[in-house]
Amino acid sequence: MVNIAPSKKQMVAEPSTEQRIIDAARKVFSTKGMAGARMQEVADEAGINKALLHYYFRSKQLLFEGVFKQSAQRQFSCIWDSLKQCDSLFPAIEAFVAAYLDRMIEEPLLPLFIANELNRDPKGLADFVDRGKESRARFLRMVEEARKRGEIIDIDPRELLVNIMALCAHPFIAQPMLKHIHGITDDAFLRMIQKRRKTVPEFIIRSIRA
């Protein structure tokens, strides 16, 4: 299954077949969704035979879960780990937004992908959510305490968190609409996101600062 030390490949460091499959599958699944994705297309994208997909991953469902879980886990740990070494609220917000946007730039189709999967099967998400449980609780506590100290206005911490995530994720979910409305290119879109690394935390902090 795992290609440990292939002789020919030592110079170029070609990715293993398994990794090629995963990458191809991620690409196809993110753009077409689970139902719209075709095993043949994944195989073509990976440059292999369709049967080989079933050799590595027994079924479409398992392949999908593998790809999805990998991406989703990475997503959640990136985001929540970002505020592990912050202990005051405003820097935490800045770090969180930066981490979120950076991750989105890495894999722009992910939020839509995750939203769809969670909508399709709300049960299968307990794992990922629980992964960030402590960090999330800690963040909510930070908000609560800042509120008690009078640093910020009276706001439901959970609602604040929803707002932060909305401001980070939504531009990517609505990406095609934004691109068309503003008549911008991929490049200009990226610049806009880069700007948001600064403006989104400013926007949030201005609205909650006491």
Place this chain on the structure above:
Amino acid sequence: MVNIAPSKKQMVAEPSTEQRIIDAARKVFSTKGMAGARMQEVADEAGINKALLHYYFRSKQLLFEGVFKQSAQRQFSCIWDSLKQCDSLFPAIEAFVAAYLDRMIEEPLLPLFIANELNRDPKGLADFVDRGKESRARFLRMVEEARKRGEIIDIDPRELLVNIMALCAHPFIAQPMLKHIHGITDDAFLRMIQKRRKTVPEFIIRSIRA
């Protein structure tokens, strides 16, 4: 000639077959997506034969477009019409958010549905976007002028608009995740949205008021 008092239908006013199909299709397409939806399921949901679907709408693609265009048009006109009779910025923001959230309550799966379709076929959206063109331009102008008058801080009007839409739409897109994270029911989710009719405009206005 015309049957003035049809015996069976005068009381119940059953919807026409065509409308039953549209309603069924909307339901199935929103939950399963275009690719995941099955014509048979739409037929069952509408209580009719599968062939009848093709009698009214020639193909799956046409049925989908019919449903999608109807929902999307309604969506955009609801939202943009809401600020036609506002001429100062803050009330406009309040009206816009209220209209957006009301529409979302009406059809909660729509934002995800639209996001997916625009992602699948970014070309086919020019119509809907252009429908709100003037209203959008007018809103951006209102922001610009409020900025010049010193009523609000220096902010890119387009970025403000993105933020507003993000705060409105995202809770619905992330609905399953929110429900699980906060451990809430459908009912509690609706209450949270009702609250947001007030808190979201407050959140926005606080962050831009000079």
Place this chain on the structure above:
DNA sequence: ATCCGGTTTAACCAAATGGTTAATATTGCG
């Protein structure tokens, strides 16, 4: 009654698709 247009259905069909199998190629190793 009968005929006629629009409506509805059961039975079919061809293509697409996820998945399997058996045979072939490649690699690691004694």
Place this chain on the structure above:
DNA sequence: CGCAATATTAACCATTTGGTTAAACCGGAT
């Protein structure tokens, strides 16, 4: 080398699925 395990492929298979066809149904006009 030679052999065993792993990797890869071409050809198939069964089912699903969008779509078609021809027949039946039904209300109203003649």
